[in-house]
Amino acid sequence: MDNLSNLIEGFANILTPLNLLFALIGVTVGTAVGVLPGIGPAMTVALLLPITYGLDPTQAMIMFAGIFYGGMYGGSTTSILLNTPGESASVVTALEGNKMAKAGRAAQALATAAIGSFVAGTIGTALLVLVMPQVVAFAIELGSPEMLAILLVAFVGASAVLGSSRVRGFASLLMGLTIGVIGIDFVTGQQRLTFGSAQLADGIDVVVVAVGIFAVGEALWVAAHLRRKAGTVIPVGRPWMGREDWRRSWKPWLRGTAFGFPFGAIPAGGAEVPTFLSYLTERRLAKRPEEFGHGAIEGVAGPEAANNASAAGTLVPMLAIGIPTNATAAIMLSALQGWGLEPGPFLIEKQPLLVWTLVASLFIGNTMLLLLNLPLAPIWAKLLQIPRPYLYAGILFFATMGAYAVNAQPFDLFLLLALGLVGFMLRRFGLPVLPLIIGVILGPLAEKHGRRSLQLSGGDLNGLIGGPVAWVCYVIIAGVILWPLLAKVLPGRRPHDRDHTPTEVSA
């Protein structure tokens, strides 16, 4: 293995005190940035760029990689503790994570997120070393028809978890889709539901929607009930994960990794779709599905592994062929140009030491993140013991800051408040929140890929049916829809059979 010997050289290169220091700075800044809603890793890397021009490219890349991974890590903390997702990739984590926190299991939720991220990050980085060229070839083959099929799987999966009442579930989904439609139509340039406002032309940022619905909605709900219900004190719970938690977490970690890594490598695949797929899969496979919605650890472990694995996946096309698949990677590539290096297909050939030192630094950064975050989990968890009025005041403060930080527009604060009221109403009338969020995030994606497929085929409906990946997805959809019927015909089988477990990745 040529790659392996290069990697060892990379490790030899990074294990100098100075490089380790830059890795440490990177992961610390990254975690901090992830904790803060609205400020993403892309923004941070861009802000730090001028500082790093004085540094050696290797050191700067080590630091950027730390920020990148750290951001994915940190996003989970506020999702779990404050129900305030810091990035769109950790929206799903808030669903079960915050419920766990309220049940006194915040430390376990944080720990499974931290360890899951570590496992996924490490496996993802190992895959980066082993299968880089193959993954790139696969990712480029995937076109819009395939992406559409994958998104439809997520939609069908979501409708299966619409909550107690289907009507309420669909109502929530439709609200989400409507919010997702706001903005300029990317094909015709028409404004949709913007009411002539330039601030709405780019649509509403997912972070603003999530923070509004989750955090502000909940704060209003609690405030409305504070007088009638004496504030129940959140139980403290044990500080570490128990055996049962480990047993329930390790499979979701691996499955989450399997979802996240390939998605990161797909152009514009992103980290959100795999977190949804992971959540829906865990919900289907869970031994005790009734726990979902009340704090199931699987619902934290899977999505958190998925978003970190996707971060590793993003580096595949970036390092192998110089194609950035998200904003952070784009800025890192532009930084390379600033040093006069040519990112692209030849980077690995021309600068093997830089590339392999970067990969080695990912392993080191991941380990550092675990060491940094795991001991902090029980301490973070104590945060919830702040008396309720102060706790929710703090949550509102964070939510407001996060919503403002996304675009630095006061307009977003009004949006946040309006969405908070929507969130309040959802709770009041018993509408589930997840379908709305799925609609907001996946709706525009599905529209984009559906319309692009049709554009490519000149309006021919056959254009919607793509290659083998799309076929597999449609078979899964048919299976999910027909499963209740099949289960009746075949009475011997239990509905939660394990036959459609996705292939697990072994390190």
Next chain:
Amino acid sequence: MRAQSTARKASLLTTGIAVAALALSACGATADDADTAPGAGATGGTGGNAAPASGLQIMVPNSPGGGYDTTARTVAKVMETEKITGTVQVFNLPGAGGTVGLQRTVNEKGNGKLAMQMGLGVVGAAYTQKSQATLNDTTPIAKLIEEAGAIVVSKESPYTDITSLIDAWKKDPSKVNVGGGSSPGGPDHLLPMQLAKAVGIEPTKVSYISYDGGGELLPAIIGNKIAFGASGFGEFLDQVKAGEVKVLAVTSEERIDALPDVPTLKESGVDFVFTNWRGIVAPPEISDADKAVWVDALTAMHDSQAWKDEMEKRGWTDAFVTGDEFGTFLKEQDTAVAEILKNLGLVS
């Protein structure tokens, strides 16, 4: 009872530490944010003495990492390191193809410390986004760089030269999908539309598919999802060297140093030249002195070796023009863009 309350105090203490930690990290970020946010200096020309070009701000009307962002940050870096100006603050105000930033610039009437990074994309966006503020309201400062467009196909493409591609395109425009890295009204959209018009294809018949920047466009070309891509040539250089894609033609007046074997459209018998460009404008009604400060600072920056090195590294082509000359150029571009978008029905 007492024991319980001590325990509670202890846990409150830990909580306090956790809160402090959160607050600390919050401070770090707010400080970062303050750098990017509109500073107090932006609101109205603070009447302080005319110390040479301090407290300047450049606004980038789209998100970090894009072309405008890179240009503005490079300009700021060179001006600082060459000691032409004091610290130049670069901040992002993204939204609606740059028109949120444009509106802000127009609102900052008379603010001589602020300038906006812009380019051809903002010209188109002002129309497609139906912006109330227009570039005619701003004070043109300088055009900095330009980049020729390129017509790109994958290595497996049936089209081996630009003539065969254009012939097939003319035969059935709906069968030949064009991809570009910008939304309608952006440079990658204007390029194929104007080219179509130049070769006698009705622009409304062109099947244009917009991708989200080069990161999405390149895989679509390499993976043979579209017939050809139209974008700035810089996006493709590495892939050309790797043999993944072929550039059939460049849209500049002369051949490009980086691609000496690729013919221009003109050589291939198509009378059409297209360049994407980036420049800097200031708010309306700034004083002549303020305008001179910007023009002089940018001229000094343009003359520095550091700027030449940056252009070389990033593959930018020099296109430096200042003041009124840039203003005339802006007007020409504005008219041409308005015409093609009207033709497409994107602007009424």
